[in-house]
Amino acid sequence: MSTWERKALNFINQTSRWDKDKHISSFLAFSISLVKNLTAADIALQLEFEDEETAKVKCASPVHLNDLVLNPEPIKKLLYTQGFKTIYWREIPPPKENVLQEILQAFSSAIIIPLNTMPNNSLLVLGWSSPQQFEGDFLECIETIRLRLKEVLLQSQQQLYFQRTAIRFAAILHTIPYALVFINNDGFSGWVNQEGATLLGLSGPGEQLPAILSEAMMQLRNNALNIDEIYKEAVQLFSSPENSISNWIWKLEHKTLKVSCLPVTTQQISGRLWIFEQP
Incomplete structure (x- = not known):
């Protein structure tokens, strides 16, 4: 050489x-x-x-x-x-x-x-x-x-x-007045905006492990006054070919949430986007 x-x-x-x-x-x-x-x-x-x-x-x-x-x-x-x-x-x-x-x-x-x-x-x-x-x-x-x-x-x-691009879209999503939670199907990545972090009692917005997001949403759901109705809708959601739901009502003690769950599928990612609105 x-x-x-x-x-x-x-x-x-x-x-x-x-x-x-x-x-x-x-x-x-x-x-x-x-x-x-x-x-x-x-x-x-x-x-x-x-x-x-x-x-x-x-x-x-x-x-x-x-x-x-x-x-x-x-x-x-x-x-x-x-x-x-x-x-x-x-x-x-x-x-x-x-x-x-x-x-x-x-x-x-x-x-x-x-x-x-x-x-x-x-x-x-x-x-x-x-x-x-x-x-x-x-x-x-x-x-x-x-x-x-x-x-x-x-x-x-x-x-x-x-x-x-990530910073720009994160800034946009953090200003949306709904709680947004995304859970990737890979089991390793998830994301939540500021409204979502506040709703779920998390330390802050941004990247979160799916296990943490799922646990926080389960605790929120278990505190609902209409938990039986929520579970019935959940069974339909996860067995539905569309894999989506909208206008799903979660009645909490001090507020009512309108919940949507939408599939997100691209060449790079596959997961679910959860949207929590207060009507």
Whole structure:
């Protein structure tokens, strides 16, 4: 195994541990520092296209380059011309052709690696003071690093998207003026909103074990004044092909609840949604 193959594996191993143990928001800064050390580059940074007029330097080493602003238009033209592939400059182009002149004017060789970090696109830029040859093993190492970065960044984008979606829908469900309880058929996951947690006497809303939710609902049901009627309806519910019920009346000592139970089935989940309303 060549030195550059070992360095590529080193990058994969270290980013894999980071992906499991650290927060994804700092992954790119860690990766840039790691690439700089593995390649013995003299400069490493991220250049992010913030808008049509601004490309800003981030995660730079040396740090004094952070927040430097460049014109993104000529840089984007270069990327389009090269088909958004990694660009290897064994010799830095003359100033008129060097679209990264402001950050690479004192360097001999450089690499420009396009990164897709939507909603903003960005580049990873590496530079060396002495001329570099960029032999075959080195090129394969850089390509492995690029693919690994792309993989983890895509995973992080998906993770952040699902987190934002979950937070948004949880906020919506917590404002609904009904008690909502969802119990997944997997036996491991359940969820309750604030109204539901209050009704069932739970410590708070959010994720709950199905066993805890079922026990709390059973205690609520056992305290009902019309418990016999509830049990008769329950038998029909669990034997019904539709597996649903609505306008089910639970008469408690100080209030009456109108209960609905609806099946929830998608490709990802299967369970029941319980809705408790006070008419």
